Amino acid sequence: EAQVTQNPRYLITVTGKKLTVTCSQNMNHEYMSWYRQDPGLGLRQIYYSMNVEVTDKGDVPEGYKVSRKEKRNFPLILESPSPNQTSLYFCASTLWGASPSEQYFGPGTRLTVT
Amino acid sequence: SQQGEEDPQALSIQEGENATMNCSYKTSINNLQWYRQNSGRGLVHLILIRSNEREKHSGRLRVTLDTSKKSSSLLITASRAADTASYFCATAGYSGAGSYQLTFGKGTKLSVIP
Numbered sequence: 001e002a003q004v005t006q007n008p009r010y011l012i013t014v015t016g017k018k019l020t021v022t023c024s025q026n027m028n029h030e031y032m033s034w035y036r037q038d039p040g041l042g043l044r045q046i047y048y049s050m051n052v053e054v055t056d057k058g059d060v061p062e063g064y065k066v067s068r069k070e071k072r073n074f075p076l077i078l079e080s081p082s083p084n085q086t087s088l089y090f091c092a093s094t095l096w097g098a099s100p101s102e103q104y105f106g107p108g109t110r111l112t113v114t
Numbered sequence: 115s116q117q118g119e120e121d122p123q124a125l126s127i128q129e130g131e132n133a134t135m136n137c138s139y140k141t142s143i144n145n146l147q148w149y150r151q152n153s154g155r156g157l158v159h160l161i162l163i164r165s166n167e168r169e170k171h172s173g174r175l176r177v178t179l180d181t182s183k184k185s186s187s188l189l190i191t192a193s194r195a196a197d198t199a200s201y202f203c204a205t206a207g208y209s210g211a212g213s214y215q216l217t218f219g220k221g222t223k224l225s226v227i228p
Contacts, residue, residue, distance in 0.1 A: 042219055043218035102162055106156055108155065
């Protein structure tokens with residue numbers, strides 16, 4: 001089954017404790033991205049990657065890191081989480097042709113930073 | 115950011131009625147996509163319309179695109195209670211250096227009353 005998986009689905013952590021949210025897709029997609037969703041603000045892109053070893057900042061990259069060492073995986077790293085990073089996070093992937101096609105979304109990771 | 119803006123923010127209709135949601139954006143795009151999100155879950159792709167297309171249909175969905183007005187509309191005909199969800203438009207635009215970015219609006223929350 002074609003899918004994007006994220007782990008963990010729920011995470012409660014404390015300020016400053018480094019964490020990683022994993023994302024994996026089994027569709028051989030080139031393009032992957034991370035979004036955060038906050039009430040009243042919609043989805044905002046954090047980082048995206050057009051292929052292995054190619055990453056770029058989205059609209060809200062501060063406080064986040066990503067890496068793309070393999071095509072299928074695109075982990076999101078919070079080196080020193082803060083309460084304003086409490087949010088619902090989505091990973092997504094898509095084929096990369098002449099332009100972005102439909103994106104496949106993971107189920108989401110609900111992060112709470114206290 | 116070339117974020118799309120949906121209008122209205124919320125819409126409540128009776129089952130069987132048609133629902134229309136609008137999306138406006140600011141800069142030129144390659145394509146525009148509509149997604150649906152059931153409460154707290156991942157987004158699901160509904161339909162993609164390219165910048166050189168004016169109208170597209172998929173089942174009970176009809177999407178129009180007016181690039182001169184930088185706007186799009188999503189029409190859901192004969193709505194059902196199961197259509198209750200949030201709907202997002204996403205614009206795919208060139209962000210430089212051979213890269214595209216997909217930017218989401220804040221969404222329209224649709225409630226279909228049985």
